[in-house]
Amino acid sequence: MSALPPALVAAIERIADVDELLVALDFDGTLAPTVDDPASARSHPDAMAAILALEDLEKTRIALVSGRSIGNLASVARLPDSTILVGSHGAEFRFGGAVSGPELDGDERKMLDRLYAAVETVAARYPGARTERKPAGSGLHTRMSSPADADAARADALAAVAALGPSSGITERYGKDILEFTVREADKGTALDVIRHRTAASAVLFVGDDVTDEDGFAVLSGHDVGVKVGPGETAASHRVADPQAVAELLALLAGLRERKAASPR
Ligand SMILES: [Mg+2]
Known part of the structure; x- marks a missing residue:
């Protein structure tokens, strides 16, 4: 049945x-x-x-x-x-x-490189954190991190991305054990x-x-x-x-x- x-x-x-x-x-x-x-x-x-x-x-x-x-x-x-x-x-x-x-334009591509660098720098500081380069964004995976490290890594990444400036055009989205940033919203x-x-x-x-x-x-x-x-x-x-x-x-x-x-x- x-x-x-x-x-x-x-x-x-x-x-x-x-x-x-x-x-x-x-x-x-x-x-x-x-x-x-x-x-x-x-x-x-x-x-x-x-x-x-x-x-x-x-x-x-x-x-x-x-x-x-x-x-x-x-x-x-x-x-x-x-x-x-x-x-x-x-x-x-x-x-x-x-x-x-x-199909990113020149400014988006430049911003994407800065985004990769910002998120990867943060991830390197937290045990278990892993990043994923996507064609229009960067994902911060925290499934293998402790809950405390995951929270801290996410907060740190949000701050690092905010520091790229208010006109970066970057948006974030939360999923299960992942915080993603993208230069092209979808x-x-x-x-x-x-x-x-x-x-x-x-x-x-x-x-x-x-x-x-x-x-x-x-x-x-x-x-x-x-x-x-x-x-x-x-x-x-x-x-x-x-x-x-x-x-x-x-x-x-x-x-x-x-x-x-x-x-x-
Ligand atoms: Mg799913």
Whole structure:
């Protein structure tokens, strides 16, 4: 028997029946259980199988929508070129294998170099802190730091970035064990609008676990379905416990969608 809530099963049954379906999925903590080494994160095998089954169907598009850079996301997700990838929360896109964005201007590029240096200087002072260079920003990872060090590193990084000046154009965002700064603002809500338009989707299923996914849930409407993974406040109408349940949800959707494709009305 399925462990999915009945209301969610009903919502999946409804969305499986739409004409053009877009399945948009966060990666870390949603498809892939969280691990200490981000490079070794992999989708739950059942989720992977369901995604590949959905990829094979007509009028069904899969998109991964992540805070990782596109290159980083592609290396851990290991999905075909037909899968749409959205990286850096929407600063980068990959459609049909072709990557676009973020196309920074000269001032943004200069500011990005200063941002890398500022965040990396701070991270070097705290045990366990790690930085990630992204095409339009810098991430400060604190999963391996003590809570006290993580708090201090974040405060220190905020101060260092503030010192780059009020006109730096840099914005920050908080995620699970990460504080990110970017010279080019992007969010998953805007990203979902772009891929919804690009795929001419009749409805969107969006699944995510982090605070940054709330921007995505906020733009859902009509026949769309939003699913929050794990605890925490959310704008999504449905919730599941973990990536195992996400895999179950995707398997259910793939089965229903395959049946629909086999008997078109
Ligand atoms: Mg996540």
